[in-house]
Amino acid sequence: MSSDGKWTAADVPDQSGRVAVVTGSNTGIGYHTAAVLAHRGAHVVLAVRDLEKGNAALARIKAVNPQADVTLQKLDLSALDSVRTAADALRSAYPRIDLLINNAGVMWTPKQVTTDGFELQFGTNHLGHFALTGLLLDRLLPVRGSRVVTVSSQAHRIRARIHFDDLHWERRYDRIAAYGQSKLANLLFTYELQRRLAAQAMNTIAVAAHPGGSNTELTRNLPAIVKPAVTVLGPLLFQSAARGALPTLRAATDQSVQGGQYYGPDGLGEQRGHPKLVESSAQSHDAELQRRLWAVSEELTGVTFPV
Template identity: 55%
Template sequence: MSAPGWNANAIPDQTGRVAVVTGATSGTGFQAALALAGRGARVILACRNASKAEEAIGRIRAVHPRAQVEVQALDLGSLASVRAAAAVIRARTERLDLLLNNAGVMIPPHGRTEDGFETQIGTNHFGHFALTGLLLEHLLATPGSRIVTMSSLAHRNGRIQADDLNFERGYRAWAAYSQSKLANLLFAFELHRRLEAAGISTLSVAAHPGWARTELQRHAGWIRWMRALGLEALLSQDAAGGALPLLRAATDPTVEGGVYYGPTGFQELKGAPAPVAPIALSRDRDLQAWLWRRSEESTGVAYPI
């Protein structure tokens, strides 16, 4: 299963394939969209900010003039927006080969989504849970399709607060972020189990970018301190490097469902992508099943498997 030194040059031809990438205006999402478009895929940039999305398309076409790229408005913090976006994607496409659940928010000030969820669990998990469920029939109908969900090293500190998912009893930004990233893994692994049990070939895979220098970290004050000490450049990688685990999980023919990809360098902060080990809690089947039920109840989206 290993491929030392795997990089974007190893992405197979994607001609004829359709990919949806959330959060594709910058960072790892943009780099993933750029790479897939460059290999011939039709890429739908599912983004909240339309003007940034159009700018991203211009940047992609500056590198790949014949790229098939388009924008779909999507606010993962609004279930109404998720439903509307999924309906348009289903209407505009006959197939869906790749869904890259990449978008996310990290340690913002306390807030609530349109539907009342704490911002991070609402955007990072519930929004993607709903989007995946609403697009699943298209994915199931497409041979070789994959769903890749982006987690984070922060999942290692994550705990699911079953009695207070929305931090109504005191907001702690890092705890809420870590919970949402653990939720991403619980979801990806439970989805894999359900697909496999149903004998469905669609793969559910997870990934993390290591420490990638992106806009996601704009609320993290410690980044400025690390930068001043010269440690950021030493320990991190650029957004293109951070996108490689996502891209390998999405395109490598040897990938298996239920696997977690990340950088293989020091502490998984940077380096070539390969399977890495998540914390044991992410493999807890009872917790996976509980979160799945809670997610269906909270979003009103039931999966057709």
């Protein structure tokens, strides 16, 4: 750690020999997560929807470190067929995976549905990652020190609950509440996965992180009324995407991390700062809610887990 005891990217240990799959890694937090892991010696798979942007990200990483071991995998989390195709390709290419970082996401989108008819934010942020994790998990389970890291958000506290009676917002749509539902689901999934892993004393752990307020492309769907304020106050509210990636990197690599933990910034309101262990909402720790969401997610995706 730095002299003031703050965890930084310099604290990421050597990742040589490790395989890391990072979703949504062509830009923002995912890109910086992947770049640091690659610079520390990991073989990093950029799992991205847009291969052109993915190639540009790969080139940026290699421009800084020509020895970086980085490859691309097409993955559209809003289409279960794409998730299955990507998982098959990754399973064929990698008999072992050390890190699966469920980072990709969409935020505050206008009402849209995925290829499979799911509300876009819930389908992409939660169900796509749920399916991908289930399909890849047996590549992590034998690997000592392997981790599933899922990126949530402070939005899991904002008008957030799991609308089991209308998961896909067919009766009415509130994009802020729908995003909150998807980010709450990320945490419920993480905690239930960890419970199942721990019950069988597996090598793998499940951990969560959130970036605080970070300046990324996710903010492109901010309501018009908010954008002027964000333009003015942005430097106070948001940290860089590189800094926003630190909680994810700590959750993925710090050897003191334990299953079921949650990492976020240490500043006021967890908006900015260096990564530390933080608490999520009481609702996210509701074991009955975790189990119920898990069962619904299995039903919707058709994916069951080997734990």
